[in-house]
Amino acid sequence: MSDITRDTLMAYVDGQLDPARCAEVEAFLATNPDAAAEVALLQRQADAIRTLYAPAGAEPVPPRLSVNRLARAQDQRRSRFWTQAAAAVVLLSLGLGGGWLIRGNTDTPAIADRLIADAVSAHTVYVLEKRHAVEVGGDEQEHLSSWLSNRLQTTLAMPDLTASGLTFLGGRLLPAADVPGGKAAQLMYEDTNGERLTLYITPRPAADAPRTEVATLGLDTALFWADDVLTCTITAPYSAEKLQGIAGSVFSQLNPGTPNYRT
Amino acid sequence: MADILHEIEDAVPALRRYARALTRDIDRADDLVQDCLERAISRRRLFRPSGPVRPWLFTILVNLYRNSLRGQRRRGETLDLSSIPEPAVPAAQPGHLALAELARAIDTLPPEQKEALLLVTLEGLAYKEAADILAIPLGTLMSRLGRARATLKTLTGAPAEPHLRTVK
Incomplete structure (x- = not known):
């Protein structure tokens, strides 16, 4: 388990690991409260970023950004x-x-x-x-x-x-x-x-x-x-x-x- | 030919979201997206990438964003009133306060860290894809992500409320 680094934890939070590697990280977190707290913090950061900005992607697109209109122009x-x-x-x-x-x-x-x-x-x-x-x-x-x-x-x-x-x-x-x-x-x-x-x-x-x-x-x-x-x-x-x-x-x-x- | 226009159109909400998070300014963000779409539309036949359209659009957007920063530095910053930090008052809504604090903290990040962090957290891209868009090696991407997160952690303190995700 010693091969689990900060980068591994970050990649875990960012959903970049395959299922087998995820399971390894989860087993590691179960016995390492400090690492688990770090992961929880990173997850809260990511959630907060999405809470802040994800709504901008759900707004109706203004006419000036209509792809067909721009192509016609x-x-x-x-x-x-x-x-x-x-x-x-x-x-x-x-x-x-x-x-x-x-x-x-x-x-x-x-x-x-x-x-x-x-x-x-x-x-x-x-x-x-x-x-x-x-x-x-x-x-x-x-x-x-x-x-x-x-x-x-x-x-x-x-x-x-x-x-x-x-x-x-x-x-x-x-x-x-x-x-x-x-x-x-x-x-x-x-x-x-x-x-x-x-x-x-x-x-x-x-x-x-x-x-x-x-x-x-x-x-x-x-x-x-x-x-x-x-x-x-x-x-x-x-x-x-x-x-x-x-x-x-x-x-x-x-x-x-x-x-x-x-x- | 029609399909690529469709594919471009499908990416517009994500481009707007990313541009908004980079600039925190709805008009500037939509200006960047409009420039990006115009370039993509005019080059769609010549520079059509063999792979998916979305990373190509993000690459164009990031380059336009970087150019706009260079222009801004020459002209001097314009200050948006709403971006000036409010004096800290004890708030009834700790969740909102924490979010505003985080938004300001993201603004203080160097642009290259902000670009990387938002591609991965907000857009949910794979590291490899994000590194390609930013034209940097994978290791550089990861170190930018690491530094961005460490800075945010310092600036926002380790948030006490664990339920940020429930705040809308």
């Missing part, structure tokens, strides 16, 4: 956001279309613009998805990494952005007409406010692409860069400065073989 907010986002996409295509027309005889390769447009479209479509935001969840990180690396024919690590307050949700494979191989990977992250950030990653196109570009598109900012192997566009409803900060961290993790993030 969220769905409405999301559909309003969707309308605004659709408007932003229209504006964006006007902007890009205009740019395309006047691009005329300038030599600036439009590939970066097209990749940014693809990235932002994919961002806009999938961040609004609740159930199918990603194809493979962030919990299958290894699988995701090897799958997307295979499809993009390069080595892709899944960047960890927890230092920037972003949780990894997962990723998906997307078509990308403008790059060799025709495939892009989208990785999605979410911050504590539920705002989402996506990375749109493609192999580097054959055409000479600019190193970096930043574009602000309605609610979202997109930051594009290319290195010798990849292009990556980060899209999120953040300021350009904040995205730059995150970009450094993304770059250094995404393609560990490549030395530096060049601006």
Whole structure:
């Protein structure tokens, strides 16, 4: 019986012991009045706590805590956001279309613009998805990494952005007409406010692409860069400065073989 | 998808009870619960835990409570008049006095001890479950429980009336 400690007595009072152990404790208490008094005291404390606060759980729940009502309110907010986002996409295509027309005889390769447009479209479509935001969840990180690396024919690590307050949700494979191989990977992250950030990653196109570009598109900012192997566009409803900060961290993790993030 | 909303709804009374005991303030408690529900509802498809919903909700609530304490410390405490201890007068109802004394004693506990004590005594959770919700090892949970109870014992004295449980 000497193995019955204060913790055992506490666990007994809290109902944490199995029946056999309970019986042992009860036998011990029968011959140890001090321990029995201690147990009685702990039981009185617990009873008093329940007497104080248990009634709060029996009160009728006020309407503002109705789960259905809160869920409906969220769905409405999301559909309003969707309308605004659709408007932003229209504006964006006007902007890009205009740019395309006047691009005329300038030599600036439009590939970066097209990749940014693809990235932002994919961002806009999938961040609004609740159930199918990603194809493979962030919990299958290894699988995701090897799958997307295979499809993009390069080595892709899944960047960890927890230092920037972003949780990894997962990723998906997307078509990308403008790059060799025709495939892009989208990785999605979410911050504590539920705002989402996506990375749109493609192999580097054959055409000479600019190193970096930043574009602000309605609610979202997109930051594009290319290195010798990849292009990556980060899209999120953040300021350009904040995205730059995150970009450094993304770059250094995404393609560990490549030395530096060049601006 | 409807079932998880139901499961969340079923947990609301327990969340309110726990939040009320943590804050001893009905409005603050319901604000915390509302924040907690909104987060849970908006993440239910992505962060749906594989296990039961209730511990997940308690985890969200505890984190919101801790954040609210940090905010409060920055702004300075607000004092609720009803929380100021009444002068001790000989009372006709020793049971009620003892309960009020216990409530004040619980308020003086460090938040991490209060969180642990209330999960186990009020919500009746298994130690393992409570430790997971608070993101602490089992041993830490038990030592917090032990310290909380020792403090309460000192602050309330060993209550003389053994029939607290009959007082409603």
